[in-house]
Amino acid sequence: MNFNIRGAVLHNISGMAEQELEGMIVDSIKQGDEKLLPGLGVLFEVIWNNSNEPDRNQMIDTLHHKITTGPKPDPFGP
Template sequence: MDINIRNAVIHNISGNSQDQLRDTIIDAIQRGEEKLLPGLGVLFEVIWQNADEQEKNMMLGTLEQGLK
C-alpha cells in the first residue's frame, strides 16, 4: 500500500480555520508522538513554500536560536 503523507495531511486540514490549524499544531507537539512528526513536516513545507525571503530568514533565525 502506497500512502502519500503530503496529500493525506493537506486533504485532512484543507479549509481549516487558523484556530483549527493552531489546535492541530499544538496537539501534535504536546502529544510528542513520533508518528505525528511527518504531518508537522508537511505543515512546515507549506509554510516555507508560501513564505517570501524575509519570512524565510525570520524562520531560519528563530530555528537557529531555538537549537542553541
Template sequence: MNFNLRQAVLANVQGNNEQEIQHTITDAIQSGEEKMLPGLGVLFEVLWQNSDPSTKEEVLSAIAQGLQK
C-alpha cells in the same frame, strides 16, 4: 497500496481556519508522538513554500536560536 502521506495530511487540514490549524500544531507538539512529525513536516513545507525571503530568514533564525538552547 499507494499511500501519499503528504496528500493525506493536506486533505485532513484543507479548509481549516487559523484556530483549527493552531490546535492541530499544538496538539501534535504536546502529544510528543513521533507519528505526528510527518504531519508537522508537511505544514512546515506549506509555510516555507508560501513565505517570502524575509519570512524564511526569520524562520531560520528562530530555528537556529531554538537549537542553541
C-alpha cells in the same frame, strides 16, 4: 505500497477553520508523539513555500538559534 503523506495531510486539514488548525498544531506538539512529525513537516513545507525571503531567513535564524543554544535532548530517551 506508496502512501502520499503530503496529500493525506492536506486533504485532512483542507476543511479546517483557522482555530481548528491551530488546535491541531498545538495538540500535536504537546503530545510529542513521533508519528505526528511528518504531518507537522508538511505544514512547515506549506509555510516555507508561501513565505518570502526575509521570513524564510527569520525562520532559519530562529531554528538555528534555538537548536544551537537550547538543551540537547537524548536521542535515545523518551
